Amino acid sequence: MPNKFVYMDYNATTPLHPLVKQALVDNLDLFANASSMHEQGRQARSTIEAARLYVAQLIGAQRNPEQLVFTSGGSESNNTVFATMFHLGRKQDRNQIITTAIEHPCVLNAAKWLESEGFPVHFLGVDGDGRIDLAELARLVNDKTLLVSIMAANNEIGTLQDMPAIGRIVKPSLSWLHCDATQAVGKIPVDVESWQVDYLTLSSHKLYGPKGVGGLFVRKGAPLEPLIRGGHQEHGRRAGTYNSGAIAAFGLAASLARQELPEYGQRLRALRTRLVDGLLAAIPKIRVNGHPEQVLPNTLNISFPGAEGEAILLHLDLAGIAVSTGSACASGSLDPSHVLMATGVGPELAHGSIRFSLGRGSTADDVDYVLATLPGIIARLRSMSTVSF
Numbered sequence: 001m002p003n004k005f006v007y008m009d010y011n012a013t014t015p016l017h018p019l020v021k022q023a024l025v026d027n028l029d030l031f032a033n034a035s036s037m038h039e040q041g042r043q044a045r046s047t048i049e050a051a052r053l054y055v056a057q058l059i060g061a062q063r064n065p066e067q068l069v070f071t072s073g074g075s076e077s078n079n080t081v082f083a084t085m086f087h088l089g090r091k092q093d094r095n096q097i098i099t100t101a102i103e104h105p106c107v108l109n110a111a112k113w114l115e116s117e118g119f120p121v122h123f124l125g126v127d128g129d130g131r132i133d134l135a136e137l138a139r140l141v142n143d144k145t146l147l148v149s150i151m152a153a154n155n156e157i158g159t160l161q162d163m164p165a166i167g168r169i170v171k172p173s174l175s176w177l178h179c180d181a182t183q184a185v186g187k188i189p190v191d192v193e194s195w196q197v198d199y200l201t202l203s204s205h206k207l208y209g210p211k212g213v214g215g216l217f218v219r220k221g222a223p224l225e226p227l228i229r230g231g232h233q234e235h236g237r238r239a240g241t242y243n244s245g246a247i248a249a250f251g252l253a254a255s256l257a258r259q260e261l262p263e264y265g266q267r268l269r270a271l272r273t274r275l276v277d278g279l280l281a282a283i284p285k286i287r288v289n290g291h292p293e294q295v296l297p298n299t300l301n302i303s304f305p306g307a308e309g310e311a312i313l314l315h316l317d318l319a320g321i322a323v324s325t326g327s328a329c330a331s332g333s334l335d336p337s338h339v340l341m342a343t344g345v346g347p348e349l350a351h352g353s354i355r356f357s358l359g360r361g362s363t364a365d366d367v368d369y370v371l372a373t374l375p376g377i378i379a380r381l382r383s384m385s386t387v388s389f
């Protein structure tokens with residue numbers, strides 16, 4: 001067992017913020033059903049409404065927090081939007097869907113489901129830095145477009161899309177605009193107003209809150225078909241007894257994320273720079289994936305030609321360093337990352353790529369430990385490699 005542990009997989013999930021962990025424990029006694037009329041029920045209810053305001057504040061929706069629906073997480077929020085489009089689109093001829101080739105699997109597979117149901121779906125390609133072509137989007141949006149769904153920040157390479165510009169292109173049309181902002185919220189400023197989105201997805205466990213809880217912003221007037229029917233929780237938009245304690249903890253995590261955001265972003269960007277500069281200096285012929293500036297402050301994706309991503313990951317793991325190849329959801333499959341392939345890096349480089357994602361617990365010491373460990377691993381793997389690069 002290594003005697004040092006370095007966690008650099010914050011895009012897969014984050015540990016609980018210590019204050020959130022305490023709140024979760026305290027809230028274990030918040031057992032009453034938040035839909036009950038008695039004092040304990042009303043207490044649980046007001047805790048949930050406070051959390052709703054905190055989460056709404058983090059995404060610029062505080063003027064009408066009712067627009068935020070609590071869900072079980074990002075996957076459910078995204079699927080709710082696509083299910084809504086299924087119900088709308090099968091009854092009318094405005095049924096075209098536009099999304100991107102680099103979405104998270106829960107959007108990609110929901111879009112493929114609509115495609116299999118006969119909906120015309122267009123998957124926008126991206127350039128070498130992972131950005132969509134805004135002119136192409138403007139050409140594609142027409143009066144047959146039902147939904148445009150574009151992620152704010154990519155989970156694998158960290159590339160940011162120009163959401164305000166996308167809003168300006170889509171808004172004048174009849175189509176609904178959805179943004180999967182799961183990786184953006186808590187890392188960069190997110191604003192449903194200037195982005196002009198109708199739907200926005202976020203998840204608690206990517207911002208130091210508990211797993212199994214998330215949110216879907218639904219603009220007043222935008223349609224919503226519940227994925228889960230039952231009681232009238234969330235005004236009939238999402239049935240099921242509230243997970244009050246987890247929702248309260250999500251609210252606290254959102255409130256802390258909002259307070260810490262400016263300092264958090266600056267600190268992570270500095271650590272990211274230290275890591276990328278150190279790796280570029282120590283290891284020849286590596287390629288930094290993602291946009292050079294329009295990128296999450298915590299995410300660094302690098303291809304190491306002549307070395308396999310899985311082999312690098314295993315050697316780093318033996319040294320106590322936790323990273324990821326592509327996305328956590330994609331590992332276990334031997335297909336090269338769909339995101340890297342969409343940026344045109346080719347299967348060789350896509351297979352030899354590692355995602356480092358930093359977070360609250362990351363230190364300069366952690367970065368230096370990676371810089372002391374990784375060059376030797378790459379040199380050894382390259383010396384055994386049969387491919388030239």
Ligand SMILES: *Cc1c(COP(=O)(O)O)cnc(C)c1O
Nearest residue numbers: 073074075104155180182183203
């Ligand atoms: C993690 C993630 C999701 C899924 O969120 P869950 O709460 O784990 O279901 C969706 N989209 C993106 C971009 C993500 O990073």
